[in-house]
Amino acid sequence: MLISLFITCYNDTLFPDTGKAVVTVLERLGHTVEFRAEQTCCGQMHYNTGYQKEAVPMMQHFLKIFRSAETICIPSASCVAMIREYYPLLAERTGDRAVMKQVQDILPRIFEFSELLVKKLGLTDVGAYYPHAVTLHSSCHSLRSLQVGDGPARLLKSVRGLTVAELEQSDQCCGFGGTFSVKNPDVSAAMVADKSRCILNTGAEVCTALDNSCLMQIGGSLSRQRAGVRTLHLAEILASTESGDRG
Amino acid sequence: MRDSILTRIRATTKGDSMARMNEYSAIPRLYRQRGELDSTQRVALFMERLIDYDAAVYRCSEKEISETVAQALRARAKTGLVIPSALPKAWLPTAFEFIHDENFTYEQLDQSEGVMTACAGAIALTGTLILEHTPASGRRALTLIPDYHLCVCFEHQVVETVAEAMALLSTSKGRPITTISGPSATADIEMTRVKGVHGPRFLDVILVAAAEA
Amino acid sequence: MSVRVGQAAQAPSYPDAAKDAVMNPQLRRNVKHATTVIRNKRARVVGEMPDWQQLRDAAQLIKEHTLRYLEEYLLQFEKACTLAGGTVHWARDADEANQIVADIVRSHGASEVIKVKTMTTDEIQLNPALEAAGISPIETDLADLIVQLGEDKPSHIVVPALHRNKAEIREIFLKKMKLNELGDTAEALTAAARTYLREKFLRVKLAISGANFVIAETGAVCVVESEGNGRMCVSLPEVLVSVVGIEKVIPTLRDLEVFLQLLPRSATGERMNPYNSLWTGVTPGDGPQEFHVVLLDNGRTQILADEASRETLDCIRCGACLNACPVYRQTGGHAYGSIYAGPIGAILTPQLQSMEHSQSLPYASSLCGACYEVCPVKINIPEILIHLRGKLVEGGQAPLSERAGMKAAAWALSDSRNLGIAQIFARIAQKPFEKDGVLRNLPGILAGWSSVRDLPAIPDESFREWWKKRERR
Numbered sequence: 001m002l003i004s005l006f007i008t009c010y011n012d013t014l015f016p017d018t019g020k021a022v023v024t025v026l027e028r029l030g031h032t033v034e035f036r037a038e039q040t041c042c043g044q045m046h047y048n049t050g051y052q053k054e055a056v057p058m059m060q061h062f063l064k065i066f067r068s069a070e071t072i073c074i075p076s077a078s079c080v081a082m083i084r085e086y087y088p089l090l091a092e093r094t095g096d097r098a099v100m101k102q103v104q105d106i107l108p109r110i111f112e113f114s115e116l117l118v119k120k121l122g123l124t125d126v127g128a129y130y131p132h133a134v135t136l137h138s139s140c141h142s143l144r145s146l147q148v149g150d151g152p153a154r155l156l157k158s159v160r161g162l163t164v165a166e167l168e169q170s171d172q173c174c175g176f177g178g179t180f181s182v183k184n185p186d187v188s189a190a191m192v193a194d195k196s197r198c199i200l201n202t203g204a205e206v207c208t209a210l211d212n213s214c215l216m217q218i219g220g221s222l223s224r225q226r227a228g229v230r231t232l233h234l235a236e237i238l239a240s241t242e243s244g245d246r247g
Numbered sequence: 248m249r250d251s252i253l254t255r256i257r258a259t260t261k262g263d264s265m266a267r268m269n270e271y272s273a274i275p276r277l278y279r280q281r282g283e284l285d286s287t288q289r290v291a292l293f294m295e296r297l298i299d300y301d302a303a304v305y306r307c308s309e310k311e312i313s314e315t316v317a318q319a320l321r322a323r324a325k326t327g328l329v330i331p332s333a334l335p336k337a338w339l340p341t342a343f344e345f346i347h348d349e350n351f352t353y354e355q356l357d358q359s360e361g362v363m364t365a366c367a368g369a370i371a372l373t374g375t376l377i378l379e380h381t382p383a384s385g386r387r388a389l390t391l392i393p394d395y396h397l398c399v400c401f402e403h404q405v406v407e408t409v410a411e412a413m414a415l416l417s418t419s420k421g422r423p424i425t426t427i428s429g430p431s432a433t434a435d436i437e438m439t440r441v442k443g444v445h446g447p448r449f450l451d452v453i454l455v456a457a458a459e460a
Numbered sequence: 461m462s463v464r465v466g467q468a469a470q471a472p473s474y475p476d477a478a479k480d481a482v483m484n485p486q487l488r489r490n491v492k493h494a495t496t497v498i499r500n501k502r503a504r505v506v507g508e509m510p511d512w513q514q515l516r517d518a519a520q521l522i523k524e525h526t527l528r529y530l531e532e533y534l535l536q537f538e539k540a541c542t543l544a545g546g547t548v549h550w551a552r553d554a555d556e557a558n559q560i561v562a563d564i565v566r567s568h569g570a571s572e573v574i575k576v577k578t579m580t581t582d583e584i585q586l587n588p589a590l591e592a593a594g595i596s597p598i599e600t601d602l603a604d605l606i607v608q609l610g611e612d613k614p615s616h617i618v619v620p621a622l623h624r625n626k627a628e629i630r631e632i633f634l635k636k637m638k639l640n641e642l643g644d645t646a647e648a649l650t651a652a653a654r655t656y657l658r659e660k661f662l663r664v665k666l667a668i669s670g671a672n673f674v675i676a677e678t679g680a681v682c683v684v685e686s687e688g689n690g691r692m693c694v695s696l697p698e699v700l701v702s703v704v705g706i707e708k709v710i711p712t713l714r715d716l717e718v719f720l721q722l723l724p725r726s727a728t729g730e731r732m733n734p735y736n737s738l739w740t741g742v743t744p745g746d747g748p749q750e751f752h753v754v755l756l757d758n759g760r761t762q763i764l765a766d767e768a769s770r771e772t773l774d775c776i777r778c779g780a781c782l783n784a785c786p787v788y789r790q791t792g793g794h795a796y797g798s799i800y801a802g803p804i805g806a807i808l809t810p811q812l813q814s815m816e817h818s819q820s821l822p823y824a825s826s827l828c829g830a831c832y833e834v835c836p837v838k839i840n841i842p843e844i845l846i847h848l849r850g851k852l853v854e855g856g857q858a859p860l861s862e863r864a865g866m867k868a869a870a871w872a873l874s875d876s877r878n879l880g881i882a883q884i885f886a887r888i889a890q891k892p893f894e895k896d897g898v899l900r901n902l903p904g905i906l907a908g909w910s911s912v913r914d915l916p917a918i919p920d921e922s923f924r925e926w927w928k929k930r931e932r933r
Contacts, residue, residue: 423739
């Protein structure tokens with residue numbers, strides 16, 4: 001299958017290894033990955049912060065670039081949620097029927113990375129090896145908007161050598177919320193303090209999730225505490241094998 | 248003030264009687280309308296809920312009501328109760344004093360030993376007694392101020408679901424209605440549930456079996 | 461018009477108020493404990509319901525339908541209530557409502573009134589208005605009593621005194637009820653409240669209530685409660701005044717079957733709350749012989765006019781969203797500066813005030829969606845929060861530095877070449893703050909982040925640069 005990767009602006013800039021891991025896993029499974037270089041951003045940050053007008057051209061740019069893509073893979077649940085839940089509203093806002101149709105056309109072809117593996121490709125074992133204790137944080141968008149259910153957990157459980165540590169209160173928000181963490185730093189810090197306490201209680205070495213935004217928040221807190229626990233996107237765990245251990 | 252508010256509302260909303268009624272009746276109601284339990288299960292569930300609420304529950308046939316009332320009153324060490332005007336005389340055991348509520352003051356009600364009434368219905372799922380304030384249940388103050396309430400409920404009055412109960416109440420013609428689901432309670436102090444704040448702290452229910460045809 | 465939501469217009473911003481709340485261990489502990497208890501109870505009784513989603517669907521449709529025909533339903537209610545002997549008043553704003561209530565109380569020469577829980581009267585600040593008119597309002601809900609005697613403010617919709625623990629409550633009661641001795645258990649404290657209030661229930665001739673629902677078809681008013689003080693206030697006095705927001709109306713008695721299932725399970729995690737009182741106008745020989753309803757606008761018609769956020773008015777005040785909210789549970793309700801706190805407060809409070817005040821509230825959310833999941837009437841709170849943020853930005857309320865930053869970001873994200881340039885620039889700009897792959901002590905708006913977290917340094921090579929190299933090979 002030809003899979004078109006939408007890397008997302010923040011993964012592109014801050015977490016390129018996640019993108020490389022997605023490519024590694026999909027190629028290992030025998031698929032071809034393409035990367036349309038003109039891509040930029042889904043517009044979530046602007047949309048969520050109240051700059052909906054500014055998000056319109058970003059949406060239109062996205063629609064234009066991926067119009068002809070059969071299958072679009074996005075390693076970020078929050079960006080997928082933006083597209084699924086808010087592109088229809090944003091398109092309505094333009095009043096342009098053509099745009100509204102483009103959005104309806106593209107939605108069935110959009111997959112968050114774990115959704116692509118579990119729901120589209122029907123896989124939970126992708127041949128990964130990662131001999132560490134790992135706990136899974138269920139990001140809000142993946143849990144409530146995408147309703148990925150136990151897909152990510154099943155992917156994790158199929159990784160050879162990996163021990164899964166169950167996270168208490170895994171459905172509690174990590175406190176990032178994009179600009180929320182900047183506008184409400186004290187509450188955001190309190191929320192991540194609770195989250196990191198739960199993570200440390202699991203005894204895991206690594207905390208993983210479907211969103212690097214959450215992992216940036218959680219990892220930033222754990223790193224500041226010198227807690228000795230790190231964060232890693234699920235794709236990077238799934239990319240890991242005996243020969244190319246990313247540990 | 249009234250016109251100004253109505254004008255503002257009118258500017259934003261529709262307002263056509265026919266359309267309104269059609270739209271209202273077209274609202275899909277896919278929630279449970281009817282229960283599935285048979286009468287024995289329904290009554291059993293209702294009793295389970297009442298016992299959960301710390302109510303004493305007695306069961307008897309229609310002929311045995313007055314002696315069961317006597318039993319309940321002896322268990323609570325009562326010598327008599329205040330009653331609403333239309334409570335059936337046949338329910339009243341002679342060894343106790345029953346006084347009709349003829350406009351007692353609130354202080355007098357407060358000093359009474361308790362009250363006995365009929366009820367308008369009951370909901371098994373939620374353990375709810377429904378009082379319609381007719382002469383058989385008395386004015387609202389009557390079942391509110393005394394500390395003990397003895398309620399007679401016939402098994403055929405017990406429905407399973409809230410929806411079935413509301414259907415019955417639609418015929419109540421503007422009389423006040425009170426639903427009672429356990430004793431009053433509060434969890435306002437450190438989330439510790441404390442029962443018996445205001446309202447009767449002691450509730451007994453006599454469940455009367457349907458008369459055999 | 462003087463629309464008022466308590467003292468929200470003068471309250472500090474949420475981030476400022478949160479700073480203190482977050483540093484108060486007693487408060488945080490109480491809030492977490494209370495919200496966790498109710499959340500778990502709710503989950504259990506909701507889990508019992510095979511038709512929970514269908515109930516939510518019906519509730520949402522009934523409420524939305526009612527708002528579309530609000531004028532007709534309000535007029536229907538007015539007619540039926542009046543026919544049954546009630547008097548219906550209409551108040552455009554807080555001042556008008558307070559005037560109406562004070563006039564009624566004064567006309568009876570009363571100097572005391574008993575009140576049953578109603579956030580609506582807190583919204584319009586009725587108590588200070590009554591006190592200014594020489595009338596003493598006595599709160600009879602245990603939590604509101606605690607708050608009133610403690611000269612404090614409520615911090616939760618359903619459990620307003622959750623920020624107080626037993627020891628504090630005991631102190632307040634000893635002092636204000638003038639007691640010589642008092643136990644320290646919840647039972648002893650509750651018993652003290654019962655005795656203190658009972659004397660007033662039996663004696664005071666005038667009561668003020670709110671209403672959970674008013675029925676258009678029959679003119680009935682419904683009060684949902686647990687303690688029994690509601691029953692006391694609505695059926696013992698001679699005169700009753702109910703202050704009711706115009707959005708409380710529902711079409712028929714039958715509709716209660718939906719809401720009386722959703723409300724108790726969502727609010728207190730019970731299959732049914734202890735007492736519901738339903739009455740219509742005046743009933744000879746039973747309860748108040750003079751009954752007034754004050755229908756209140758106070759900014760609601762403003763919300764009605766905005767189709768994108770009108771569903772805010774569907775709210776049945778269950779408080780489930782507060783219990784689910786990871787932001788609320790860190791600070792409690794006071795930090796929102798409004799009687800309406802938590803997720804619903806974040807959308808209702810600013811909208812009632814036409815977005816002129818409480819502008820930090822729509823941002824007091826990480827958009828996690830937990831509130832939407834538990835809302836019995838399916839209000840899409842995250843969507844409305846985003847809509848309100850948009851209104852603030854369009855209204856020019858965003859700070860200049862933010863607008864500039866967003867503009868710069870929009871430029872960078874508008875095409876891939878700009879993005880490449882921005883990435884290069886960012887890599888250079890980070891240098892002074894970078895050490896061992898981590899950024900610390902960032903300036904400006906990122907300082908808040910930096911004070912408690914590290915930030916990963918921007919890698920030397922972006923994904924797209926890596927891919928380009930790979931392609932060339």
